[in-house]
Amino acid sequence: MVPDEFSVASVEAASVDAFRPYAAFLRSGEPYTSIFLNNPWLLPPKAGAELEWGQGWYYDTTVARKHDYWRNIVLPTPTKDLQQLRRNLYEWGFCLLEDGLSSEQCARIRRRVEDQAAAERALGIAYLVESQQHVWSLVNKGADFVGLLEHDPAAVQAGPMIERLLDETLGPGWNHFSLLANISYPGCHPQPMHQDQTWIAPINTGEAPVLLNTMYVLQDVNEHNGGTLLVPGAHRANGTPETGLYGPLPKPINLEAPAGTVLMFDGRLLHGGAVNHSDDFRYVLTNSCVKPWARQQENFVLEVSPEVLANASDKLLWRMGFQSSITAGLVEGYGYRGTGRQGDRVGSLREVRRELDRGYHHVGELSMDTIESVDLEALSLMRLQRENEEFRNNEHIESMAKLNDFIASRQRD
Template structure:
């Protein structure tokens, strides 16, 4: 059973529809019985797949609750992994962590990425090599390090759309040269910095410190940019969207989110290697769910916190050995006005900005038509912004077109199929 469940049903409106006495009705189970069932299921899966832990050379105590009987010990210190009921006498575990069994099942049955589960739900958090061995895809291989690559063959800024597509397919990222002029960069950067300052002054700014040390200032995230000025809305008219998104994501793609990440200067920390579809199910490397466009509003260098990327990590079951370290990644450096395109399967991290000035970047992310948007535009856009949207922008945001008469399609761009009667209400004829 998955960790996620809906709220309990309310009473049905139709008295004769009761759905009683179903043997699979989990709401009738005692929580303690359900917990024990999940613990036993996890232990069975770990025993079945214990060879996945071979080579870790660790003694790990994995607890599912507060009682000793609700734990398991994974001993991979010898050639073959052994599963124990308790720690050997006078022995201390290399790692001891606690996590609800439902989350482990989500990982081992392919509903959530192992790194996310053991980062968000384990206490203490323990993403990394141990977590990766629970993956439903099997133990990942190591990512290819920069020392193993021909750096001259890696993507470079270009306006050749075929080269951009080829780079995306081969490496999981690409650069677009001269996407914005110097004047356009100035206009958009000014709008972003003023918006960020306004949110700080209003006390509503999202200051992100999750992956930074206590000595470093937090970075600032600015969400839902489409609601925060015409300069950001205008980016939705950029021809790069038309040139790359339908090819990469297919028809009916939409805007997943449009955010900014302003990395603070003089930092010493902040690395967290991840992929952008870690939270999406099924957990797969077979196809991407998203494509990011990072708009560079300053010259982005390694020293200034360029995004760290593992080239080619998008098409294989791989993971970095070190999640909180740059490791063998490369910096995605490019001049202001460039764009970085990033496949959602590619392993990457925000870089560390060691300069004396901030690193502002806008991230415009699009998704396949069946993916739920991160920013729910129908809820979080003001009525004033909605009135200003063109039909193109409304289509990207999943909103119906303004005109709904004289033959204009009321269903909007967000429906692939011609669904007769979809906008009707209750309409009954006795039969």
């Protein structure tokens, strides 16, 4: 007989007006509750609705130098000065790397993205939303995208500088969250304003972001063709304990930057895709990077093609989340002794993916009663262990037998 306290009805009854210390926080809807309460002009347009101009909506804006509020405030402009970039990123939540892509790199990547996006539309497999076409899994769609994920100077000349800012902001060992193309259409809707680290809401990290986004600007962008909307400085909560996380905010600007600029922005910065008033598409790439414990937006371990996997550098694998360790990415226990670091074989999920591609055989339910019938050679885990776990030597395996002998002798006594 199950004790009555455990019944669904009893659990319900014991939960009325109960001590639930986290309930209000979990239901708070922050940071958006205080953002929209104190700034109702930030509410997004309804799906399919006509956009309204001259009424103060967030998307009805312009670049900083033409903006009533921002024109007299010194905001980040494109620079190659690393000291300046650090300060801009900290103070305003974003910075702009001048000529982060060379003109050749920018033109080459833009051509590849345009062609890929057109082909996905032609086949009817593209991903469209009201504000943008997204091209996902770029890792499989061209060598330059692999180069971007590795911050290889052959693909992005500012690679070493971008990597340094990532290391300093997220700490070492960060992973890629995603790499995609964001293509806005002529006359598209704006995106709702958001923080890219929304997936941890209502947790709001005051000290540092858990996500840093790198945007590759593939043509000149401005207020006309949909330069991304940014609220400078809105990576820091500005509310009081009485009003919530956010109080009244200044209006956003449109990003103004020449082709080849690399925008890096804090995962807490309020931003959104802008309206494209031009008669052409607007192309940017976004590459978010996150703390290594975060679940990634793109499931790179499943997504990466066998061909890309076969040629993947240790660095690419590491950044895509292929290095497991005691707290992350274990498969049937394999990876527990991994370090999570680049090139560590004991924690490499590349070997697991190869087994999966071949047809993985799981360990499943075992019993001493049927131990003789187990085909050890058929288990994928056994192959992974044999090929990668150096610590699994004869002595280690004998120690397991000794433990079984010990238990058997205890049972005899």
